[in-house]
Amino acid sequence: MMTASLSTAHGAPASPPRGAGRRVTMQQVAAEAGVSVSTVSKVINDRYGVAAATFEQVTEVINRLGYQASLVARSLRNHRTNVIGVLIADFEPFSTEVLKGAADAIRGSGYELVAYSAGGRVDEHVGWEHRYLSRVMGTLVDGAILVTPTVTDVQFDGPIVAVDPHTGRSKLPTVAADNLRGARLAVDHLLQLGHTRIGMVTGRPDLVSAQLREQGYREALEAAGLPVDEALLRSGGFESEPAGAAAHALLCLPEPPTAIFAANDVSALATLEAAAALGVDVPSRLSVVGFDDIPEAVYAPSPLTTVRQPMRQMGHDAMDLLIRWIAGEEVSDTQVTLATTLVVRGSTGPPRAAP
Numbered sequence: 001m002m003t004a005s006l007s008t009a010h011g012a013p014a015s016p017p018r019g020a021g022r023r024v025t026m027q028q029v030a031a032e033a034g035v036s037v038s039t040v041s042k043v044i045n046d047r048y049g050v051a052a053a054t055f056e057q058v059t060e061v062i063n064r065l066g067y068q069a070s071l072v073a074r075s076l077r078n079h080r081t082n083v084i085g086v087l088i089a090d091f092e093p094f095s096t097e098v099l100k101g102a103a104d105a106i107r108g109s110g111y112e113l114v115a116y117s118a119g120g121r122v123d124e125h126v127g128w129e130h131r132y133l134s135r136v137m138g139t140l141v142d143g144a145i146l147v148t149p150t151v152t153d154v155q156f157d158g159p160i161v162a163v164d165p166h167t168g169r170s171k172l173p174t175v176a177a178d179n180l181r182g183a184r185l186a187v188d189h190l191l192q193l194g195h196t197r198i199g200m201v202t203g204r205p206d207l208v209s210a211q212l213r214e215q216g217y218r219e220a221l222e223a224a225g226l227p228v229d230e231a232l233l234r235s236g237g238f239e240s241e242p243a244g245a246a247a248h249a250l251l252c253l254p255e256p257p258t259a260i261f262a263a264n265d266v267s268a269l270a271t272l273e274a275a276a277a278l279g280v281d282v283p284s285r286l287s288v289v290g291f292d293d294i295p296e297a298v299y300a301p302s303p304l305t306t307v308r309q310p311m312r313q314m315g316h317d318a319m320d321l322l323i324r325w326i327a328g329e330e331v332s333d334t335q336v337t338l339a340t341t342l343v344v345r346g347s348t349g350p351p352r353a354a355p
Helices: 026-033 037-044 052-065 071-078 093-106 128-136 179-193 208-223 240-251 265-277 295-299 311-326
Strands: 083-087 112-116 143-147 160-163 174-177 198-202 233-235 259-262 287-292 305-308 335-338 341-343
Touching: 026 037, 026 052, 037 052, 083 093, 083 311, 093 112, 093 143, 093 295, 093 311, 143 311, 160 311, 174 179, 174 311, 179 198, 179 208, 179 259, 179 287, 179 305, 179 341, 198 208, 198 240, 198 265, 233 240, 240 259, 240 265, 259 265, 265 287, 265 295, 311 335
Parallel strands: 083 112, 083 143, 143 160, 160 174, 174 335, 198 233, 198 259, 259 287, 287 305
Antiparallel strands: 305 341
């Protein structure tokens, strides 16, 4: 184990600061550096009136002791925290990928990032943004990214960017993916393979992204001259358990579909599990297409054919927008729609010929 000793300005060993393990205080930094608290404050806030040698000495002590100014105190003093928040309802695959992209964009910007979630409280499907923002905006963060917000009519003192808002287009600057085109790509792929009886495990009916994916499914069938059989649509709610039940119901129909388009990858993976439980081979008897291209998609027993929405890029672009807004650039009317692409893997193939 590596250890480090503390030394005084004269080179003699110094005892660790009192209360080791607690937050290092400005007073401790001043005592260790042999200067006044006001001098430490000037160094921390990069103010004039400190000699270069003293500035370097205090900075060395700050780094060595690991002093961090309180975010709340810093915001009260400077009206800035240099921290940006990413607010999410829960840490699920989509929001985690968006968060990675936001972290990519903030690197080297001088800002820090904090992710805030209440852990997916079941009583907060709608309106969680207001409570989250009231806790962090202005005192903890200089701006925020809302990932899949349920409402966007939020009024807070600071810039806010929305990623894939449930309500669709927003008055906030927004970054989203082309859900409609992505769904058409998925169903067109199945049609080109020769499938004509294509089912769908739909998403949450209150979300615009789910509505657009179902619309794309319907439009692709209609463009191919095929009627939409309502019996082949079952709600999966974007969640594994109900999606698995929906897929099971479809596969147990007297005339089951030969292909299923699932509204997200979580639902598609649940569909693969339902097929395996029923002894339905993928892809010889059932083709499955998902939507998102989460990391787990490639590791399925039948690697998942899916529509890739650039989740990480969505987080990156949202963070870039927010940083530019904080810097004073006008971005309030910005609406970014990123392209979706089809990724073909092993879960799709031509329908098996009738015996």
